[in-house]
């Protein structure tokens with residue numbers, strides 16, 4: 001009984017740690033999202049928009065507004081698509097971490 005309790009406690013600890021890890025913004029996840037969400041199709045040198053690293057000095061609020069509500073943040077004519085509802089809050093934070101990392 002005692003060992004079983006210890007094993008359950010250890011399992012709880014491990015799953016607790018992985019939950020924290022997946023919630024933390026990660027540059028690696030952001031990089032992967034930039035390609036899986038097609039950001040890089042438009043944001044690369046020689047493409048229609050500047051490489052994402054060019055925006056690294058913008059505030060998190062400005063970046064979020066541009067990604068979630070581009071027409072509001074960048075103007076009605078922008079070609080930047082809205083990612084509202086397509087990214088979780090954690091994914092958005094990872095993308096910001098990736099952009100800010102340059």
Ligand code: HEC
Nearest residue numbers: 037038039042048049055063066067078079080081083095
């Ligand atoms: C269909 C092409 C396209 C895709 C896909 C795209 N963008 Fe954009 N994005 C643009 C264009 C065009 C602009 C506006 C550039 C400008 O006006 O200088 C823009 C602007 C931005 C800005 C605004 C920066 C500023 O000036 O404030 C950010 C941040 C950004 N994009 C991030 C992303 C991210 C992150 C993704 C993927 C989740 C993405 N974009 C996907 C075309 C795209």
